[in-house]
Amino acid sequence: MTPNAALDALRTQAPLVHCMTNYVAMNIAANVMLAAGASPAMIHAEEEVADFTPICGALTINIGTLSPPWLTAMLKAAGSANTASVPWVLDPVAHFATPYRGDAARQLLGFKPTILRGNASEIMALSGAGGAGKGADSGDEVAAAKDSAITLATTHGCVVAITGPVDFVTDGTRQAEITGGDAMMPKITALGCALTALTGAYAAVTPPLEATVAALTHFAEAGEQAGKVASGPGSFSLHFLDHLHLIQPGDLDEGRVTWS
Numbered sequence: 103m104t105p106n107a108a109l110d111a112l113r114t115q116a117p118l119v120h121c122m123t124n125y126v127a128m129n130i131a132a133n134v135m136l137a138a139g140a141s142p143a144m145i146h147a148e149e150e151v152a153d154f155t156p157i158c159g160a161l162t163i164n165i166g167t168l169s170p171p172w173l174t175a176m177l178k179a180a181g182s183a184n185t186a187s188v189p190w191v192l193d194p195v196a197h198f199a200t201p202y203r204g205d206a207a208r209q210l211l212g213f214k215p216t217i218l219r220g221n222a223s224e225i226m227a228l229s230g231a232g233g234a235g236k237g238a239d240s241g242d243e244v245a246a247a248k249d250s251a252i253t254l255a256t257t258h259g260c261v262v263a264i265t266g267p268v269d270f271v272t273d274g275t276r277q278a279e280i281t282g283g284d285a286m287m288p289k290i291t292a293l294g295c296a297l298t299a300l301t302g303a304y305a306a307v308t309p310p311l312e313a314t315v316a317a318l319t320h321f322a323e324a325g326e327q328a329g330k331v332a333s334g335p336g337s338f339s340l341h342f343l344d345h346l347h348l349i350q351p352g353d354l355d356e357g358r359v360t361w362s
């Protein structure tokens with residue numbers, strides 16, 4: 103399914119998506135999903151996640167502000183997603199920063215995410231390669247992380263996306279690069295976390311590789327449009343949300359995507 107066809111499916115189906123994300127991302131991720139056309143629900147209690155995941159089109163897990171009760175709940179939700187064949191997306195925010203976080207990311211990877219999305223430093227570190235990540239911020243080039251992404255996709259049987267100025271997506275066999283967006287995007291906190299949530303929404307309506315490319319293309323288009331009118335990170339955020347919403351099926355420039 104092409105990005106425009108995927109956007110059409112997203113708008114038609116407005117899938118319910120179970121988002122387990124961090125305190126920083128909670129609001130922007132929900133607004134990004136509503137603007138794009140999905141229906142987000144931020145549900146975190148250990149007592150209810152396993153019952154909620156199966157009624158959703160997808161689950162997304164982001165470890166940005168992790169704590170033990172959340173990790174317990176995330177592992178339960180991932181298990182429930184697998185049992186119910188619900189696609190799920192993992193965002194291993196800054197997993198290399200502390201042993202606790204690294205162990206959590208490895209435990210979650212053991213539940214075989216459908217899609218893994220991170221910045222270059224996160225993807226490199228997950229495959230064992232050294233990187234220059236600084237907390238949640240990337241310190242590495244996307245190009246330097248491509249081999250890591252292909253290795254992770256093959257080892258874990260998932261789609262891997264590295265985001266940055268030019269995004270890279272692979273399922274271990276096929277690869278796509280997506281251009282666009284704006285240099286202001288990493289200046290807005292949790293925009294990558296919001297992208298992870300939106301990737302889940304697309305995975306609810308189309309297979310994982312196409313879903314990831316569609317989410318990245320939607321972000322690239324809205325980011326580029328917002329960048330033309332924004333005067334700083336504050337106004338960029340507003341215009342970005344507006345453009346996610348204003349973009350219609352057919353408006354996504356599919357020339358942004360190069361397959362190999």
Ligand SMILES: Nc1ncnc2c1ncn2[C@@H]1O[C@H](COP(=O)(O)OP(=O)(O)OP(=O)(O)O)[C@@H](O)[C@H]1O
Nearest residue numbers: 221265266267283284285287288292293294295321
């Ligand atoms: N220099 C850039 N130019 C264009 N687009 C960019 C640039 N840097 C990041 N992006 C876009 O910003 C979005 C978020 O990617 P990014 O790599 O910044 O995520 P992240 O580091 O995980 O963010 P966070 O952890 O703050 O949520 C993606 O859609 C990506 O394509």
Ligand SMILES: Cc1ncsc1CCO
Nearest residue numbers: 124126166167195238292
């Ligand atoms: C700033 C920050 N700290 C933990 S998660 C997060 C959001 C970006 O990943």
Ligand SMILES: [Mg+2]
Nearest residue numbers: 195221294295
């Ligand atoms: Mg991130």
